[in-house]
Amino acid sequence: MEPVFAALVGLFFAVGIYLMLSKHVIRILLGVVIFGNAVNLLIFTAGRIMREVAAIIPQGAETPTGPVSNPLPQALILTAIVISFSFFAFLLVLAYRAYQEIGTDDTDGMRVAEPAGEPSPPIGY
């Protein structure tokens, strides 16, 4: 199962990076969210993928009896999902506000903070 997931993670990374290379903010944001999910899947896969086996060590034993998946990466993903979801929600609102204020979602047109052709500082007086 893991090789299939590894390929899927690679695909997610490729799609995410391709979208982030776009000039349009909304595509960049979609790229960012796919990129984030690629990482979540990566951590999930790294912790082994098993079906319906609880990671509980039986009484008297030192280690689990059969192969179980590691629960810690899944806890890490939960944290990462919450964080990246809230970031994404914020970024969506920010992008919408930017579209309202600046009137474009093309990054080439977003030059309010760094206007093109600013005068050089005075040479002397």
Add this chain to the structure above:
Amino acid sequence: MMAGESAGMVDVSGAMITAPVAVTDWLVITPVVLPLMVGALLLMFRHEMRWHGIVALIGLALLVGVDAALLKQVLTHGPLAMTMGSWLPPFGISFTVDALGATFALTAALVALVCAFFSFRDIGVSGRRYGFYPFLMVMMAGVSGAFLTGDIFNLYVWFEVFVISSFGLLILGSEKAQIDGATKYAILNLVATTLFLIATAYLYGTFGTLNMADIVRKAAGLREAGPLMTLATLYLLAFGMKAAAFPVNFWLPASYHTPRIVTAALFGGLLTKIGVYALLRTLVMLFPVERGVLAGFIGWVAIATMILGVLGALAQSDTRRAFGFLVISSVGVMLAGLALGTETGLSGTIFYALHSMLTMTALYLLAGVMKEFGGSFSLHELSGLYRISPLLAGVALLLALAVAGLPPASGLWPKILLVKAALEASAWGLAGAILVTGFLTTIVMGRIFLLAFWRELPDAGERIAGAAATARPALGQGVLLMLLVPIILLGVLPEPVLRVTTLAAHGLLDSAPYVGAVFPGEGR
């Protein structure tokens, strides 16, 4: 883990700390808990805006006190560690404080306290309504947490805490330029933290632990088999982006000049240094061998960052944007010590980071006070400030000396350390670049001083009269003087700080006491 089945009681001594919680354990966690609590309190009373400033100020003053007490503990007893929920490390999340983390946390708290004073003037009712003070407190919780944690995933969480509060501070006011700058800042920072998460995922897959002291213990055994080089390179990219190192620094000049001046001062002083701190922590302490392999590359990045940063500053006519490029240039100087990796070099980097936290904050605040007197941020319009306020001219001159690395201010000693370390390592390029950067920075600051303070434009009189009518000079200049005191003290009496930074650098290179604090009995 042994289970005592017969009595139904479980023997937890193998997994948990059974002794009562020591007082120092509370001290380790207070710098994070305190600002979080004050931030939550301010949120609960968000309509009582009159009290926000004073409560935040008291909270930050307490934070400075706690950080100072923590640093004193660390200096007398060595690194301190506590693990959440009384679990034995590496099962619980550890907070581990060494001289490096404690010094950075103390300086950051000082800078935030000074900025809180300045904010009384800069943040009006609308800023308070949008929650400047809660954001400030939560950001300080994230900053303190990043400096004090001993767990790499926990470091990721604190990074996210201060980044998301910085978003809130950045768009306070919702002006066009702020939203434009914040979009670029937010997206690029999110990509950087995602890269950090990728590296941490691989690290957990390789080591099976996230506790930094545990990683140090296991790294030696994994060096042959594990992809440690990949990990180190990923961390270099992720934290390099956070620290605004060339060529992943373009989010900084796009955004740092847009927010309120006190926010810009906080960001310029604190945020990039957390990236530098994380680079020191991961590359020097966790992956020293891999850092050695990457040293040449880091050296070139450092040279490019410092030279291109200061050249960018030369090309700007807006004082805030010029100072933004100087922040980038200072990150390059700090990376020089990371490239060298010797005790002298790292000590120089740490000292320079402390100096830069104070100086960059002061520079942005200076830009704010100059705008108040001169009515503009642009070098085309600022003029005649010397006539209005000789005191401000004196402050500006001393700050110019500080940022250029000239006596009697704080920039001199770290640069001497770094150049000395570079010469010892025969890294002529690095040594030359640091000196050239200092020279170019002198030109940048000299020109700002010349144009804004000495030049007198013909139409200056009426504009200055208009600006001076609304100016409240006492508070702004008072805050600058407050910052100037440590800057000059660092320059005139560097020995105590030098001892601390040398200790911090030593603690990075020889991490046995750090490991020993987390795993008692295992440090040499």
